[in-house]
Amino acid sequence: MPKVADFTPTRQVFIPTKEEYLKIYKLLLLTTVLGQELDKRKDEFIPKIFTGLGQEAVYVGPVLAAESYDWFAPDHRSMGVLLGRGLTPKEIVCQDGTFAESIYSGYNFGIHIGSPEHHLIRFESDMALNVAIGTGLIDALYYVRDAIEKKTSEENPALLAFLGDGATAHGNAHSAFLFASTRKLPALFIINNNGLAIRTPVEYQSAHARLGRIAEGYGMKFLVVDGNDAVEVWRTAKTALADIRNGGGPWIIECCTFRVSGHNAHETSEMAGYVPRELRLEWQGRNPLAHYTLQLKLMHLLDDEMERGFKEEAERIIAEAFDATKTYSAPSKLHSVFADRKTDELPKAAKSNRIITYEAAINEALRQAMELDARVRVFGEDVETGGVHGVTKGLVKKFGRERVFHTPLDENGIFAYAIGMALAGLIPSPEVQFLPFLKYAFGPLLNYATIHFAVTGQNLPLVVRAPCGGGFPSNNCHEEMIEAMLAHSGGIKIVAPSTAYAAKGLLLSAFQDGNPVIFLEQISAYGKKGEVPAEPYLLPFGEARVFREGKDISIITYGAMMVERTLKAAEILSVGDGISAEVIDLQTIVPMDREAILYSVTKTNRALIVHEAKKDFGVGAEISAFINENAYECLWVPVKRLGAKDGPVTAHPALEALRLPQVEDIVAAAKEMAR
Numbered sequence: 001m002p003k004v005a006d007f008t009p010t011r012q013v014f015i016p017t018k019e020e021y022l023k024i025y026k027l028l029l030l031t032t033v034l035g036q037e038l039d040k041r042k043d044e045f046i047p048k049i050f051t052g053l054g055q056e057a058v059y060v061g062p063v064l065a066a067e068s069y070d071w072f073a074p075d076h077r078s079m080g081v082l083l084g085r086g087l088t089p090k091e092i093v094c095q096d097g098t099f100a101e102s103i104y105s106g107y108n109f110g111i112h113i114g115s116p117e118h119h120l121i122r123f124e125s126d127m128a129l130n131v132a133i134g135t136g137l138i139d140a141l142y143y144v145r146d147a148i149e150k151k152t153s154e155e156n157p158a159l160l161a162f163l164g165d166g167a168t169a170h171g172n173a174h175s176a177f178l179f180a181s182t183r184k185l186p187a188l189f190i191i192n193n194n195g196l197a198i199r200t201p202v203e204y205q206s207a208h209a210r211l212g213r214i215a216e217g218y219g220m221k222f223l224v225v226d227g228n229d230a231v232e233v234w235r236t237a238k239t240a241l242a243d244i245r246n247g248g249g250p251w252i253i254e255c256c257t258f259r260v261s262g263h264n265a266h267e268t269s270e271m272a273g274y275v276p277r278e279l280r281l282e283w284q285g286r287n288p289l290a291h292y293t294l295q296l297k298l299m300h301l302l303d304d305e306m307e308r309g310f311k312e313e314a315e316r317i318i319a320e321a322f323d324a325t326k327t328y329s330a331p332s333k334l335h336s337v338f339a340d341r342k343t344d345e346l347p348k349a350a351k352s353n354r355i356i357t358y359e360a361a362i363n364e365a366l367r368q369a370m371e372l373d374a375r376v377r378v379f380g381e382d383v384e385t386g387g388v389h390g391v392t393k394g395l396v397k398k399f400g401r402e403r404v405f406h407t408p409l410d411e412n413g414i415f416a417y418a419i420g421m422a423l424a425g426l427i428p429s430p431e432v433q434f435l436p437f438l439k440y441a442f443g444p445l446l447n448y449a450t451i452h453f454a455v456t457g458q459n460l461p462l463v464v465r466a467p468c469g470g471g472f473p474s475n476n477c478h479e480e481m482i483e484a485m486l487a488h489s490g491g492i493k494i495v496a497p498s499t500a501y502a503a504k505g506l507l508l509s510a511f512q513d514g515n516p517v518i519f520l521e522q523i524s525a526y527g528k529k530g531e532v533p534a535e536p537y538l539l540p541f542g543e544a545r546v547f548r549e550g551k552d553i554s555i556i557t558y559g560a561m562m563v564e565r566t567l568k569a570a571e572i573l574s575v576g577d578g579i580s581a582e583v584i585d586l587q588t589i590v591p592m593d594r595e596a597i598l599y600s601v602t603k604t605n606r607a608l609i610v611h612e613a614k615k616d617f618g619v620g621a622e623i624s625a626f627i628n629e630n631a632y633e634c635l636w637v638p639v640k641r642l643g644a645k646d647g648p649v650t651a652h653p654a655l656e657a658l659r660l661p662q663v664e665d666i667v668a669a670a671k672e673m674a675r
């Protein structure tokens with residue numbers, strides 16, 4: 001848990017100074033003018049434009065109540081936050097236009113922007129995902145400060161995370177609330193309750209009229225505020241932040257507001273179909289800028305001449321931002337998916353005759369990765385006590401609960417949290433108890449982690465440990481192999497060590513990789529023993545291991561269970577039938593050693609692929625297609641695949657024997673091909 005340092009608030013009552021009143025005014029004005037102009041000129045842009053006219057105060061208040069060292073998870077209406085953090089209207093308009101010169105040079109549309117420099121966590125369309133990610137990031141900032149840099153500081157940074165009323169219904173939001181409250185994080189959740197999620201009224205999102213009361217279920221504090229009153233939002237955010245910085249835990253502020261423009265600018269004309277005209281007019285009459293202007297004038301802080309001056313200045317800046325689009329170009333370059341791998345100098349594997357289990361090898365790799373790099377943190381359900389498989393045993397004793405900790409039972413939350421830590425510069429290593437439960441984390445992993453480098457050019461190191469596979473009586477939730485689903489996302493490395501030696505070397509490599517990596521640990525192999533050097537060593541990704549050389553058929557496989565069965569089959573083929581099978585263990589599925597496959601198939605002219613996952617639409621289909629596309633002319637028989645039969649995982653061993661490829665199946669398939 002992050003511990004806030006002693007913090008002495010400099011003020012108890014939050015009344016803005018004259019300068020602060022005017023600062024709020026200028027940002028509200030700039031945000032409003034930019035929104036109105038984007039709305040008006042929407043047809044000049046290729047993608048849809050998101051503004052949310054009438055909601056500007058929800059964002060302007062908190063961003064100006066925050067400190068420079070705070071972090072933000074913006075949503076798709078957060079233009080005021082982006083401007084308040086120092087992004088320029090030019091940068092925003094350029095990004096809206098998806099120009100080559102924009103922040104993401106043509107990747108991602110609208111204000112789906114993040115910027116580490118401005119402490120903005122990239123918003124992705126998966127609603128509230130960056131809010132959940134933000135909880136991991138803010139936790140990591142304290143860990144870096146207190147455990148790595150060991151700095152004493154009165155700066156207790158907070159996360160300010162924005163989400164709409166629709167987003168509050170989503171699991172991402174609840175993951176964020178859950179992690180923030182159980183870990184007592186310095187987080188402020190700001191709900192923009194505009195009563196609508198596209199066209200769905202708020203009563204479909206919550207049975208309770210006051211969304212802020214979600215806080216009560218999580219033991220958080222909350223306040224409800226008029227979201228169109230910029231100063232009131234500012235003051236409420238200041239109040240919450242003072243408490244949060246003082247160790248008071250997370251808060252929710254519900255801002256009641258309304259958007260008087262469409263869900264996107266192109267949709268405004270359709271609003272009459274789902275918003276009564278009178279209601280829209282009423283809210284137009286509560287325009288945040290108009291009201292604030294009046295308020296400042298009544299307080300004699302603003303006069304007509306000042307108002308004119310500020311307005312002209314804002315309009316000039318926005319006009320320049322639009323004029324600049326004439327100089328921009330269309331993007332023409334696709335980005336790579338993975339960051340270049342940076343490996344530290346570690347000794348290559350020495351020869352060793354020390355025998356330990358697959359499980360002990362993984363435990364040792366974790367221990368050594370943590371010793372080598374203080375940025376590594378290990379967490380997940382039950383990991384403090386070793387995890388359900390015992391792989392993290394002893395780590396908490398050695399490294400403490402700051403580095404090894406239990407999490408709530410929420411895979412979506414765990415992996416969003418991990419991404420946040422990675423964004424803060426750590427190397428998180430979350431454990432999922434059984435691979436199929438990773439399906440709950442497809443949002444964070446496949447909508448965010450896998451695309452992050454291509455979109456932003458910033459690497460995202462993540463070492464996901466996923467115990468997997470069959471060999472014990474259970475069911476689909478525990479044993480289904482889903483590596484093909486993950487591989488298909490195209491931005492995550494997948495490692496499948498087949499021996500204790502490979503497990504240690506490949507896991508240590510994963511910590512050096514700098515990209516998201518899924519490390520598949522074969523549960524049924526945990527007790528299998530092998531030679532493993534005691535010192536740390538690395539094994540390369542994308543290098544298959546030729547376990548057994550052969551000349552008649554290439555059997556391509558991966559994972560401890562199928563590698564073991566394939567080796568047994570190769571022995572039977574050799575002894576019983578005189579068939580010389582070459583056994584290739586891919587070791588990593590992404591990247592795949594395509595060269596090794598081609599080399600072998602060119603030599604043997606036959607390819608049999610064996611995996612534990614279902615045959616249909618699996619990794620074997622990819623390998624088969626690759627061979628057909630690149631070595632068709634040297635094939636003497638069609639490529640053949642063996643994999644699990646369709647249907648769910650079965651509990652009884654007799655059914656598993658029917659469902660999964662057995663040694664005899666491999667022998668039979670190879671014999672038929674070699675005939």
Ligand SMILES: Cc1ncc(C[n+]2csc(CCOP(=O)(O)OP(=O)(O)O)c2C)c(N)n1
Pocket residue numbers: 052077125126127163164165166167168170192194196197198263
């Ligand atoms: C997880 C997810 N489901 C669906 C969508 C499609 N979508 C985009 S915006 C939106 C409505 C969001 O409503 P709300 O959170 O209330 O924010 P508002 O747009 O009202 O500011 C939806 C459903 C999405 N982006 N993410």
